Amino acid sequence: MYDVIIVGGGPAGATLARLLGDRMKVLILDQRDLVATPGSLEKCCGGLLAPDAQVMLARFGLGLPKAVLASPQLFAVRAIDLATGQERFYPRNYINVKRESFDRWLISLLPPGVEGRWGAQFLDFRRDEKGVEVSFLWQGKEKNATGRILVGADGAQSGVRRKLGHSPSAGLYVAVQQSFAVSKALPYYTAVFDPAITDFYSWMIPKDDKLLVGAAIPAGPNVLSRFELLLKKLGNHGFDLGCSVRRQGTSLLRPMGHGTLYGGENQVVLIGEAAGWISPSSAEGISYAFRSALVLSQALEQGHEGAFGRYRCLSKSLKFNILGKRAKSPAMYWPPLRRLAMGSGLMSIDIIQ
């Protein structure tokens, strides 16, 4: 029997496995093959490590290898309000990474004792007083594994959360991201606001010889038409987007409404985006994936008995952090306040060419 079975090898699951692997018997499984050659499944993400994620890497004593970095590194955010035409630059530093390489690097750090099942799809779980039996599809066959605790680190569309009967009913967005081949990289991260497209935001991120254009749009039938409108408006605003390479889409859980944050139950615990741990103001989620994994590893220091209660208690600071960001959101997302904030120029910088 495993002490912990982790579903999902993204930043949350990989970090938890790394922190527990030397002291517990851990099984981690992911539908992606994160150790062999890259497959067709790739996490749709901007791949920017915000200052909070950088602090977590510092706390973990980790330095990033060159192979995961994308060009250019970024020191400014250009905010554009397409509805009013306002524009401002704000200083903020991001480490720009290739998300797939970053995830693979995190997996490469797992202690040798951690068992991995790659290309394995979680199906279901069953609980009894001894533990949790997890079933998954691996190499074309249904397999079972039993653990004392099951951890759902399987992202915004968490199957583990769904099986707990706690699918979020509010805060569901669809993130659409399209990459374009460009000859010259924009030297900043662009955040685009326009209520005609979304009540959240859209972005442009330079990534080596590509430009990622994305938007988080409330889930609904008109997601793609709104995204097309964004591309059109960016073209009208003067951006030459170049040749389209590919378009991806995925769910994004924005913790705005009641009940979006959910840490699970006894024996079945959720971390990372599966639990709703993501910034409601910027959709920055990698630092929360790291932090929730750290908190659960601390809760498991005294063993699995009572670990869920300790996790709930220790993750209160994460919850307050998210509620704090939610309270600050209107300054960015309520058009009259955003107009005032951008108009004031507060905290903005001038770009000297």
Ligand SMILES: Cc1cc2nc3c(=O)[nH]c(=O)nc-3n(C[C@H](O)[C@H](O)[C@H](O)COP(=O)(O)OP(=O)(O)OC[C@H]3O[C@@H](n4cnc5c(N)ncnc54)[C@H](O)[C@@H]3O)c2cc1C
């Ligand atoms: C378009 C977009 C852009 C973003 N940009 C940024 C950014 O620039 N910076 C930032 O900090 N955050 C960003 N985020 C948020 C960030 O990507 C997530 O918050 C973060 O990846 C969460 O980590 P996680 O480990 O919880 O989940 P994930 O990274 O989603 O990992 C979940 C893992 O579970 C696996 N999985 C899922 N279902 C199953 C199953 N049934 N069986 C087996 N395995 C399964 C998946 O393959 C995946 O590897 C962005 C999100 C989106 C959607």
